[in-house]
Amino acid sequence: MDDGGSDIQALIDAMARLPGLGPRSARRIVLALIGRRPGQMAQLSALMARVADHARPCARCGNISDTEICPICDDPRRQTGEICVVETVADLWALERGRAFRGRYHVLGGTLSALDDIGPEDLGIPRLLSRIAKEEVQEVILALNATVEGQTTAHYIADALPEGLRVTGLAQGVPIGGELDYLDDGTITAALRARRNF
Amino acid sequence: MDDGGSDIQALIDAMARLPGLGPRSARRIVLALIGRRPGQMAQLSALMARVADHARPCARCGNISDTEICPICDDPRRQTGEICVVETVADLWALERGRAFRGRYHVLGGTLSALDDIGPEDLGIPRLLSRIAKEEVQEVILALNATVEGQTTAHYIADALPEGLRVTGLAQGVPIGGELDYLDDGTITAALRARRNF
The missing domain is CATH 3.40.1360.10 (Dna Topoisomerase Vi A Subunit; Chain: A, domain 2)
Incomplete structure (x- = not known):
């Protein structure tokens, strides 16, 4: 694909490898970022650089x-x-x-x-x-x-x-708002075994 | 939400505003980026900064x-x-x-x-x-x-x-692989009007 610039294509490719994204959604995101007011994409990049520098697992x-x-x-x-x-x-x-x-x-x-x-x-x-x-x-x-x-x-x-x-x-049972008809048998069995006084 | 750092939360918020993403997918992406080998997130950030600097509409x-x-x-x-x-x-x-x-x-x-x-x-x-x-x-x-x-x-x-x-x-008609039963009436009518010799 000739999209008008190798950095742009490289960015799309990198975004497409993120979880939940693919080539189509990555293209959409990159075009939206380019189309937004100047500086917004640079801000996102700077934020990402800071997180990349500082994010680490808590020692405790x-x-x-x-x-x-x-x-x-x-x-x-x-x-x-x-x-x-x-x-x-x-x-x-x-x-x-x-x-x-x-x-x-x-x-x-x-x-x-x-x-x-x-x-x-x-x-x-x-x-x-x-x-x-x-x-x-x-x-x-x-x-x-x-x-x-x-x-x-x-x-x-x-x-x-x-x-x-x-x-x-954690207690096992029916999720809030859950409908029995859509729940798996294991959850229904667990909820029945752990039944409470009403 | 207390996620352990305001930059991390700010990055999630910024990603969640991108088209097609929301808080859940943004969290997933940011966690995946933090969890990947060091440098990959910095690379993505640098790529984004370069595109932010240079991407513009072709003058022609x-x-x-x-x-x-x-x-x-x-x-x-x-x-x-x-x-x-x-x-x-x-x-x-x-x-x-x-x-x-x-x-x-x-x-x-x-x-x-x-x-x-x-x-x-x-x-x-x-x-x-x-x-x-x-x-x-x-x-x-x-x-x-x-x-x-x-x-x-x-x-x-x-x-x-x-x-x-x-x-x-562009010609209008049935998409390649399209099934008539799933097409809207307008497309079927247009395809019929523009029918070709077989």
Whole structure:
């Protein structure tokens, strides 16, 4: 394709490799950026350069941050004593959007996998255990995905945790607004088993 | 949302405003960029800065280019004598992907609109007329969208063109691979009216 400039084509190609984008949406984005008021594209580029320079995993919890300790770990208003274990930073952000949890997090960065040679050390599980001792944690919430890999990893962590600690997992059931007819059988079975008094 | 850094959140917000993206896809893209090998995000940022600096409309045809005259206008192998008029740069790129047209283009940048106060000058129609005189054009292909606005603009241009010029439009009909049952009535009617010997 001859689009009038190799840098423009290179930018489209690079954008097309981002998750959820393809050649068509990348072309649309690049054309929109070029068509906007001057400076807006340069601003986006500068912002991206700053994030590329500074974004790194929080030394304590693994959240992405542009400071060594992320704002959640650094916030004195967050409750100590509760650690919520999640697979990814995206999961942490999803929980934060819910605003229901006021403790701190621990990001594993994945799940245990013999096939991919991912062991407990790769997921920072020893670091989690040392945090539990140091930060006087009373409850660990295992908020891993409800997948086979997530639940296998959750069981491994639950077994590794010291005695006397409260260990919980997210409730499973019908999502808010969910229609039974569209739910998978496993979820319906789990919701029925965990039924509550009305 | 507390995601661990205002630059990161600002980047997500900026990406979420791009066409076709929203908060969820922007978060996914930014996390993927942070998670990739170091340098890749900086590269994308540098590429974007270069395009922001250099991309501009070709002085002759209006295609986006990082040179004053775009590679298509500048290519001596392209036929002179044929100008294909399109609404947007995206349309030009779409035609180039087809590799069927070997002449040159003229990008209007929109359609005539009394409501939005867009007149012939805003679309570079006087510039098109002077190109036709200067470049010894024999055929003008009006490749505007098959919408009311596109066809109104096409008729206006056809009326403004000098006598003795061949003026054509794209054929209308059933798309390749198209199924009649899924086509709108207008397309089927147009395809039937323009039927060919088999």
